[in-house]
Amino acid sequence: xxxxxxxxxxxxxxxxxxxxxxxxxxxxxxxxxxxxxxxxxxxxxxxxxxxxxxxxxxxxxxxxxxxxxxxxxxxxxxxxxxxxxxxxxxxxxxxxxxxxxxxxxxxxxxxxxxxxxxxxxxxxxxxxxxxxxxxxxxxxxxxxxxxxxxxxxxxxxxxxxxxxxxxxxxxxxxxxxxxxxxxxxxxxxxxxxxxxxxxxxxxxxxxxxxxxxxxxxxx
Amino acid sequence: xxxxxxxxxxxxxxxxxxxxxxxxxxxxxxxxxxxxxxxxxxxxxxxxxxxxxxxxxxxxxxxxxxxxxxxxxxxxxxxxxxxxxxxxxxxxxxxxxxxxxxxxxxxxxxxxxxxxxxxxxxxxxxxxxxxxxxxxxxxxxxxxxxxxxxxxxxxxxxxxxxxxxxxxxxxxxxxxxxxxxxxxxxxxxxxxxxxxxxxxxxxxxxxxxxxxxxxxxxx
Numbered sequence: 001x002x003x004x005x006x007x008x009x010x011x012x013x014x015x016x017x018x019x020x021x022x023x024x025x026x027x028x029x030x031x032x033x034x035x036x037x038x039x040x041x042x043x044x045x046x047x048x049x050x051x052x053x054x055x056x057x058x059x060x061x062x063x064x065x066x067x068x069x070x071x072x073x074x075x076x077x078x079x080x081x082x083x084x085x086x087x088x089x090x091x092x093x094x095x096x097x098x099x100x101x102x103x104x105x106x107x108x109x110x111x112x113x114x115x116x117x118x119x120x121x122x123x124x125x126x127x128x129x130x131x132x133x134x135x136x137x138x139x140x141x142x143x144x145x146x147x148x149x150x151x152x153x154x155x156x157x158x159x160x161x162x163x164x165x166x167x168x169x170x171x172x173x174x175x176x177x178x179x180x181x182x183x184x185x186x187x188x189x190x191x192x193x194x195x196x197x198x199x200x201x202x203x204x205x206x207x208x209x210x211x212x213x214x215x216x217x218x219x
Numbered sequence: 220x221x222x223x224x225x226x227x228x229x230x231x232x233x234x235x236x237x238x239x240x241x242x243x244x245x246x247x248x249x250x251x252x253x254x255x256x257x258x259x260x261x262x263x264x265x266x267x268x269x270x271x272x273x274x275x276x277x278x279x280x281x282x283x284x285x286x287x288x289x290x291x292x293x294x295x296x297x298x299x300x301x302x303x304x305x306x307x308x309x310x311x312x313x314x315x316x317x318x319x320x321x322x323x324x325x326x327x328x329x330x331x332x333x334x335x336x337x338x339x340x341x342x343x344x345x346x347x348x349x350x351x352x353x354x355x356x357x358x359x360x361x362x363x364x365x366x367x368x369x370x371x372x373x374x375x376x377x378x379x380x381x382x383x384x385x386x387x388x389x390x391x392x393x394x395x396x397x398x399x400x401x402x403x404x405x406x407x408x409x410x411x412x413x414x415x416x417x418x419x420x421x422x423x424x425x426x427x428x429x430x431x432x433x434x435x436x437x438x
Binding site for chain 1 (some may be wrong): 262270271274275278285286287288289291292293294296297311313315317318320321322324325326328329332333344346349361364365367423424
């Protein structure tokens with residue numbers, strides 16, 4: 001049995017670990033599973049043979065012994081449900097952790113992603129300054145609610161789980177912005193997540209891909 | 220064992236079935252499960268006792284014999300994984316259907332929701348006309364890829380599943396817009412979904428809530 005995922009040959013995040021293969025790499029490292037990475041150019045991601053694996057032409061995809069998956073959330077959930085270590089064993093606690101996985105991707109990520117994309121793609125537009133308070137307000141509201149839930153806890157629900165893995169990757173997109181810095185407990189939560197040995201191994205691996213691409217461009 | 224979900228006392232979508240309780244109602248109807256609905260005002264949704272159930276002050280929440288869940292995607296997944304009828308039995312086919320659940324909520328819904336919110340909240344803003352092609356372009360790209368995947372198939376992966384349930388509710392947000400009408404197979408797909416008896420029962424139930432609220436306001 002051999003796992004292969006896909007990732008950007010030359011990540012637009014410049015190795016900051018924000019591309020969605022990072023979530024899957026981290027989960028695989030937490031579970032101690034070996035995997036191969038197939039690197040793709042932007043052109044290759046839009047070709048019919050890749051669209052057959054990943055209908056939206058995105059990374060990552062996941063292939064394991066005949067099973068083909070896509071969507072980083074679904075891949076992390078599959079790994080967490082089919083192995084031990086990333087979800088509680090008790091059925092109710094497990095369902096709660098899965099609820100937090102969806103909260104990370106469906107309630108917290110959309111305003112974070114919208115803010116993040118606007119600051120990149122619309123920064124020079126005449127309306128950006130007028131829209132920014134609205135975008136920041138949406139992020140602020142979600143972080144306030146998340147901070148209130150987390151309180152002084154180490155993780156969202158008991159022990160570290162796939163929910164924390166996803167939530168930390170979502171919050172990481174806020175980087176050093178004032179939006180995250182406002183919440184000391186969330187800043188500490190992200191720090192705890194990225195300090196995990198599995199995160200650090202996954203981060204180093206995706207950074208090495210970016211650095212190799214940069215070296216090829218220079219030579 | 221008794222299931223209770225929460226929903227808007229007075230839905231901002233005016234009974235069009237776009238609020239996220241619709242997904243859970245539809246899943247419960249597909250599975251033939253009885254449930255109660257606790258209706259909430261906007262004020263009640265932000266109170267501490269409700270935030271203990273739903274940390275982001277949203278609907279729906281789900282309570283079943285000591286298990287408290289939130290996030291419509293997580294609730295539908297929990298129902299689908301703990302009962303028979305909304306996911307394939309074969310493990311690989313089941314993982315594929317779950318991947319499509321994430322695709323509906325994490326890849327298709329964000330641009331649809333962003334477009335939908337902008338057309339409501341930013342319609343009068345001086346920049347709306349300039350931004351609209353970008354927002355429509357993002358929706359267009361996703362629908363093009365989805366349409367290519369669906370082809371002439373009836374559902375996303377074999378038989379109707381929780382993935383179709385979520386995807387149909389996401390596409391329904393596009394209503395009669397030209398964005399959806401451009402894709403005949405997606406229009407037919409949504410029509411097949413909303414023609415299901417379980418959808419129609421769920422829709423009628425949420426509409427009755429809205430109509431009761433309207434009648435109270437008139438009297």
